Amino acid sequence: MVESVGALFGSPWIYAVVGLSVLLDVFLPVLPSGVLVITAATAAAAGSGAATGQVPHDVPDVMVLILSAATASVLGDLVAYRLAWRGGERLDRAISRSRRLTTAQERLGDALARGGGALVVLARFAPAGRSVVSLIAGAAHRRPCEFLPWSALAGLSWAGYSAALGYFGAHWLGTTWLATGVSVLALFGAGAAAAYLMRRRPAT
Numbered sequence: 748m749v750e751s752v753g754a755l756f757g758s759p760w761i762y763a764v765v766g767l768s769v770l771l772d773v774f775l776p777v778l779p780s781g782v783l784v785i786t787a788a789t790a791a792a793a794g795s796g797a798a799t800g801q802v803p804h805d806v807p808d809v810m811v812l813i814l815s816a817a818t819a820s821v822l823g824d825l826v827a828y829r830l831a832w833r834g835g836e837r838l839d840r841a842i843s844r845s846r847r848l849t850t851a852q853e854r855l856g857d858a859l860a861r862g863g864g865a866l867v868v869l870a871r872f873a874p875a876g877r878s879v880v881s882l883i884a885g886a887a888h889r890r891p892c893e894f895l896p897w898s899a900l901a902g903l904s905w906a907g908y909s910a911a912l913g914y915f916g917a918h919w920l921g922t923t924w925l926a927t928g929v930s931v932l933a934l935f936g937a938g939a940a941a942a943y944l945m946r947r948r949p950a951t
Contacts, residue, residue, distance in 0.1 A: 761787050761807050766819035769906075773823035776875040781909050784816050785930045788913030809914050813906045820871070820902030821895070824881045828894060831885025864897030871901035872908075872941035909934055 765783050772778040791809040867884075870876030884894045912930035920926035 761790075762811060762815040765812065766815045769816050769819035770823040770826075773827045773878050773881055776878055780816070781905075781934050782931055784812065784906065784909040785913035785916075785934065786927055787812050788910040789917045789927055789930070791910075792914045792917030809910055813903070813910045816906035816909070817899070817902040820877075820905060821899050824877065824898040824902070825895065827878065827881035828885035828891075828898075831882040832888060834886055864894075864900070866945070867894070867897035868901040868904055869941045869945055871905045872937050873945055874938050874942060876941065876945065877901070908937065 765780070765787060768778050768780040768783050772780045787807045788809055791807045791812060867880055870880040881898070912933050913927065916926040916930040916933075920929060
């Protein structure tokens with residue numbers, strides 16, 4: 748499987764590619780950043796001996812991969828947060844026209860004010876949740892000390908979970924497309940569960 752995904756996964760450039768994808772998917776949630784993290788972690792498992800047969804020596808380091816993805820996640824959140832902070836009245840009007848966004852803004856603001864940033868962590872797993880939370884936190888002018896620590900925890904949790912899916916999936920199922928597919932489904936399942944929990948969270 749590792750040979751078929753190309754030389755990229757045996758090059759240090761994989762960290763830059765993963766990082767750039769994670770950074771940009773706060774604006775383009777359709778980017779397959781999670782799939783990239785999983786696939787690179789599967790390649791890392793091949794180098795640790797999870798694969799049978801020929802094992803390549805030039806494979807990603809899973810810890811560096813997690814740190815790259817987590818750092819890029821926080822940087823992307825920070826960019827979106829700052830842009831929304833400066834968005835002014837136009838962004839405020841756009842949020843006020845949407846009842847769902849207005850409700851989300853109220854819940855997020857209340858959660859951050861109470862120090863309960865679990866909503867930020869949950870949103871990192873939900874489809875487009877990271878984008879909504881980062882933009883709303885900036886538009887509401889939440890203090891950086893209220894938002895960024897939770898963003899860092901969210902990015903590290905998401906990156907660690909995604910990498911663990913690829914790494915341990917390869918150990919259990921081998922470095923095959925089946926292992927990658929199962930890991931990706933588990934990532935999507937976590938996203939669906941996070942979205943469900945966010946919808947079920949009662950308004951304050």
